[in-house]
Amino acid sequence: MRRSHRSTPILALLLGACATTPPQAPPTQTVARVSVQPGEKPSKSGLPPVDAALSAGARQQAPVRTGRHLVGWSSPREASAWKEAHPTARVLGTVTFRKTWALVEGLAPAAALLATAERKLSLPVTPRRIATVEPLDSLQWSFKPGYMDVEGAHALWRAQSGRLGRPPVVAVIDTGTETSHPDLDVLSNLDGANSLVDEDDILTTEADPASDHGTACAGLVGSKVNGLGGSGMAPGARILGIRVTDGNGSISDFAILQALKLATRYGQAGEPHPLLADNGAGPVRVVSMSLGGYDPAIIPAYVEAFDVLKDKGIPVFVASGNEAWTDKISAPANQPGALAIGCTMRYLDTEWLAPYSSAGPEMFLTAGGNMVYAPVSLSVRGGGAQWALFNGTSSATPMAAGLAALLTWVLADTYGDLPPRTWVDRLAAHMATTADDLGSPRWDPSYGYGRINARRALETPLAEALPERL
Numbered sequence: 001m002r003r004s005h006r007s008t009p010i011l012a013l014l015l016g017a018c019a020t021t022p023p024q025a026p027p028t029q030t031v032a033r034v035s036v037q038p039g040e041k042p043s044k045s046g047l048p049p050v051d052a053a054l055s056a057g058a059r060q061q062a063p064v065r066t067g068r069h070l071v072g073w074s075s076p077r078e079a080s081a082w083k084e085a086h087p088t089a090r091v092l093g094t095v096t097f098r099k100t101w102a103l104v105e106g107l108a109p110a111a112a113l114l115a116t117a118e119r120k121l122s123l124p125v126t127p128r129r130i131a132t133v134e135p136l137d138s139l140q141w142s143f144k145p146g147y148m149d150v151e152g153a154h155a156l157w158r159a160q161s162g163r164l165g166r167p168p169v170v171a172v173i174d175t176g177t178e179t180s181h182p183d184l185d186v187l188s189n190l191d192g193a194n195s196l197v198d199e200d201d202i203l204t205t206e207a208d209p210a211s212d213h214g215t216a217c218a219g220l221v222g223s224k225v226n227g228l229g230g231s232g233m234a235p236g237a238r239i240l241g242i243r244v245t246d247g248n249g250s251i252s253d254f255a256i257l258q259a260l261k262l263a264t265r266y267g268q269a270g271e272p273h274p275l276l277a278d279n280g281a282g283p284v285r286v287v288s289m290s291l292g293g294y295d296p297a298i299i300p301a302y303v304e305a306f307d308v309l310k311d312k313g314i315p316v317f318v319a320s321g322n323e324a325w326t327d328k329i330s331a332p333a334n335q336p337g338a339l340a341i342g343c344t345m346r347y348l349d350t351e352w353l354a355p356y357s358s359a360g361p362e363m364f365l366t367a368g369g370n371m372v373y374a375p376v377s378l379s380v381r382g383g384g385a386q387w388a389l390f391n392g393t394s395s396a397t398p399m400a401a402g403l404a405a406l407l408t409w410v411l412a413d414t415y416g417d418l419p420p421r422t423w424v425d426r427l428a429a430h431m432a433t434t435a436d437d438l439g440s441p442r443w444d445p446s447y448g449y450g451r452i453n454a455r456r457a458l459e460t461p462l463a464e465a466l467p468e469r470l
């Protein structure tokens, strides 16, 4: 994994991509190594306004630098007053989730101390081990019965294929997605990093340079059953790639928020965006984000963004992180409203939490993402290479998102009329209820509610509520 050499790496792609070495032996007491301190879990309600949170020093653990900052305004009047009070600040762009979040630069140093620090981070890593053998599903350990049983789920899916509607659309917020890979159905790539647009501006739909990381994530969601390579969790799911890396391969919170805004716009039911409608696609139904970094604070902009997506019936899956933390997970996976996904591995025919997979009180589920095959970008590689080994919570996250897409697809007939927020709650409850419990009994901070079980999820009536944690 290539890492940033910056002193404060806040956001990074959670790759661990494509290890060329065998997996490490798991710790002998994977669960016991986790300790959760009382009071560490952020409150899910009563969120303070961003300024109050910042003033209260909620971000003191992240070194503050001058540069670009994210600030929130509740009204045009507040925005005007803020601009008047900060005459040196220049607004680079805004994104609105109920309140307006502005990316600004040129804050006076004193004001900068109260603002969020700029977050830029590391570059994508390229997979190295190439596989041209097909079909690759036989090599996907976690697709087997006894693990996620994706094979069983696909058998059920195939049996119902005659009655299913159009494939679901999944937004993959990442490094961009290869549009010409034969195993993928990519509607487009959007630019989440550079399109600093106001809410009402026209969205950019220009294709952006794709990369292996985004392509691999997209592939684990929706690679087709086509006799080539392998299959994703929801074969044939349509991919809306939203690139959040800028020209330097860096990611900022603002870019991610912008990407979430785009996913919201493209998730509008009833009046689908022309890009989707013209391609016979429905609205975005699921969001997958294999990225994150350290930030223990509640970030209201993310909370709002996830909540607005929930209003559209769109669950957001976010990687827990590859830092091997035992008492905290990455941001924004740790934010209220995110569904945090960790990664399991197989070692000596036993399934364990991957040693790098961060654990903490916000964990939701895990997926068998260690050492699995995923498509890679032909344009990056110059052609020929189609699939490679992929690793990390980066690969686990699109597997969980892909299962959500498969459930959305298969269950649409029965549950399509549920109110959007109810759908998200019940889908999450269903994935948790049908998961295989691993580690200590019931929910635990390493595995969350367990490791997803695709077959059980498909053959079980939709759950009503999340299982009790304890």
Ligand SMILES: [Ca+2]
Pocket: 183, 223, 224, 225, 226, 227, 228, 229, 230, 231
């Ligand atoms: Ca395939």
Ligand SMILES: [Ca+2]
Pocket: 437, 438, 439, 440, 441, 442, 443, 444, 447, 448, 449, 450
């Ligand atoms: Ca457990």
